[in-house]
Amino acid sequence: MSPTLRIVAALLVALSAGAVTPVAAQETTPSFVVALDDDGSAAVTLTLTYDLTDQEETDAFEQLQNDSDARAAARSDYRARMAAVANDSENAADRNMSIEDASIDLHTEGDGSLGVVELSVSWIGLAAVDGDRLTVTEPFASGFEPDRQFTIRAPDDYAVETAMPEPSSGTQNSITYQAGVDLSGFQASFGPIRTGGDTPTERTTPGGTSQPGFGLIVAGTAIALAALLARRN
């Protein structure tokens, strides 16, 4: 093998080794997520997680999964309590709000070592609708203290226009605050993505970077190698 090809081969091996980053399945973490619809309503989901460290905890979680009455009670409680919050928010925001529907989901992750409970309600009128702009204030603007990651996500064809205070992270259509952030004076607005071929921009979490897929790296190096081999032939 010529020195040139040895160098190229070594580069490819090095690049391949560095580019193969095993993608570990992301484990669910505690969160409070508001998923907005374009009519101002939202699915509001509270996610709770429990480490199932022994057989009794695992079986207890399974019991709860199988206990329809207990699940119904938890679901009903969440709905009733969120209805009270919506009632307060309605008065504060001077806009009709209501809670409809409620659901509860229990499942395990991580080979059964993590129990996940998701409680969700449909909140009508959570965001103010002004033309095609969605604006969210209450109940997050008045003393809400997130004890877990808090995310507001607009429809996929929307983008964040304003967000106060500065989010911890986010994407084109979502903002996320970490636990403990002071949300005094909170306000966030979202609007439809304007024409012009906007490409999604990734707002990364601190300490992270955005990387392309491994497939692109392979394709790029393969093209270059093919050019080298063609020259050699």
Place this chain on the structure above:
Amino acid sequence: MRRTATALLALLTVTAMLVAGPGAALAQDDGNQTVDENATATPSPDENASNESEEDENASVSPGERLSAVIGVQESELEGELGSRAFGLAVARAASDERLAEVVGEEYNETNASVQALERRRAALEASRENGSIGQGEYESRLTVLAAQSHVAQQRANLTANASMGVPSDLLEEQGINVSSIQELKNNAANLTGPEVARIAQSIAGEGVGAGFGDEARADDGDRGEDGDRAANQSEDANQSADEGNQTAADGGNQSESPEADQDANRTDSGDDSSGPGMY
């Protein structure tokens, strides 16, 4: 040679373009909110909670403060429910008095630590309110969460006491506990809150704050919520046998919600109608 160098350069350039990440991390707000836990004030359980009329209490809690309380209470209740079920299974599966004593001892130690932590947090909360570092609304919101956690601790203490009955005293003492210490634990847990705290918690998060989801747990606290009647089925006793299987999925008599749709692998319930919020 020149062509080789050019090809190598092209390879390196392509690779560099593909690997470089374009994103920049946003600044992270690392704000923490802490209550001064070094405060030395030791208020009585209910005195400070009753400084304002009930009407003023309701008006002083903002929507966001109520939401914070709701989230904390919901989490505490589910955690308590899972904990009591797990303890019941451990008790039922104890194959000997020695093992049962170990199970009781472990639960005693965990519950005792929890009670002590709740006592400290309650004292710190009272001090923070007294020194003006938090307002009435935030105080009541945090107090409501503490009330839920305190109720859970009370339940755990009661379950511990129940499970210890019939365990030979010498085996309990090998675990560092006895009838007196268990009774003291129950008393300390019961003293974490009082009627005023319960009233504040109820005004924010409804009746039965901290109660489990079985009927036995709720019988002492009454129904809560605005969506109809609770099911009148028997709940599982904490000392129930570990061989119990799935419960029958009878509709719980909650007249405002549609029948539940159970799945095999995961358990998902939707209320009201089929157009409920999607699962996340």
